[in-house]
Amino acid sequence: MESEGKFVQLLLSLCLVAVQCLVVSAGPLRSVSDPHWYPATATWYGSPDGDGSDGGACGYGSLVDVKPLRARVGAVTPILFKGGEGCGACYKVKCLDESICSRRAVTVIITDECPGCSAGSHFDLSGTAFGRMAVAGEGNQLRNRGELPVMYRRTPCKYPGKNIAFRVNEGSTDYWLSLLVEFEDGDGDVGSMHIKQASSTEWTEMQHIWGATWCITAGPLRGPFSVKLTTLSTAQTLSARDVIPSNWSPKATYTSRLNFN
Known part of the structure; x- marks a missing residue:
């Protein structure tokens, strides 16, 4: 019975570790908040x-x-x-x-x-x-x-009532698509962005141009586009499926249905 009890305790410990790993990899529970001034x-x-x-x-x-x-x-x-x-x-x-x-x-x-x-x-x-x-x-x-x-x-960014949005920058074409990220809760910063075209299973990494602006040079590019961004500070990841429609236009802003917690 004693060995059986130790086995149960070990199993519970392993389960707890697995749960903790899942929480960490999920990202939203991590915080960029810094208690130090x-x-x-x-x-x-x-x-x-x-x-x-x-x-x-x-x-x-x-x-x-x-x-x-x-x-x-x-x-x-x-x-x-x-x-x-x-x-x-x-x-x-x-x-x-x-x-x-x-x-x-x-x-x-x-x-x-x-x-x-x-x-x-x-x-x-x-x-x-x-x-x-x-x-x-x-x-x-x-x-x-x-x-x-x-x-x-x-400190974590907070935009009550706002979801992450992507503005298509002026000058974007079917061969050069440039996006700017808006209203990102939590970390607020962006470390990398990837984009996925219509009917594709592959994420393509975008290039950082300046500020909060990222782009992809390829073509012809076909929407709708899904966008995945990873924060710079804590590497949290969020994917917005088909957030940019096939009939997108430059200078338009497309709002996702989600944000970081």
């Missing part, structure tokens, strides 16, 4: 109560001027921009001067690069986001400080 500096640009950049190096265009990105955008130095693969990542940023700064951190989404900013980790925030780090009524005084020492950490 890191030192940086911050400035602001645009109008004092504005949304910051008009477009930006990530390629989001007019999305930066409307919710949910509106007034939550930021440009970062190359160490955080990561050649564009840092686009879409979300950070919490807070200033440290208790005489004027609130204890509340602001959440910003990386939409632009700031190659001329201070070396190391630096955030160039919208005037609105910068001012929100102040205690009530002190936003203008905080902006008058210019450059501030701050602390920052990664």
Whole structure:
């Protein structure tokens, strides 16, 4: 009986390990959240109560001027921009001067690069986001400080009510298809993208062009297209089946039915 009990315990342990492996490989339960705060500096640009950049190096265009990105955008130095693969990542940023700064951190989404900013980790925030780090009524005084020492950490992106969308960039053809990723919950960043054509069983890897934009050069390409993306930070994978129809058109945006948890 004792040996039988040990066998049952071993079997249960193996089952538990298998379940844990399945959970890890599934991806959505992993989090990009970082409990550690890191030192940086911050400035602001645009109008004092504005949304910051008009477009930006990530390629989001007019999305930066409307919710949910509106007034939550930021440009970062190359160490955080990561050649564009840092686009879409979300950070919490807070200033440290208790005489004027609130204890509340602001959440910003990386939409632009700031190659001329201070070396190391630096955030160039919208005037609105910068001012929100102040205690009530002190936003203008905080902006008058210019450059501030701050602390920052990664945080999961959240777009309530939104699913991942793919914008077909202007200039796309049946031989050169370029996509931009929008509203990615969780990691927010993209490490790789693959595309599958109509009636095909093969995923073809797309090339990273700039910012949040990826492309494939082949042809003639036949839709509908399924798109699989893998996040840069935690390698979570999501596949949107037939998300781009056969009659797609440049500058159109096609929304999937899913998002990362």
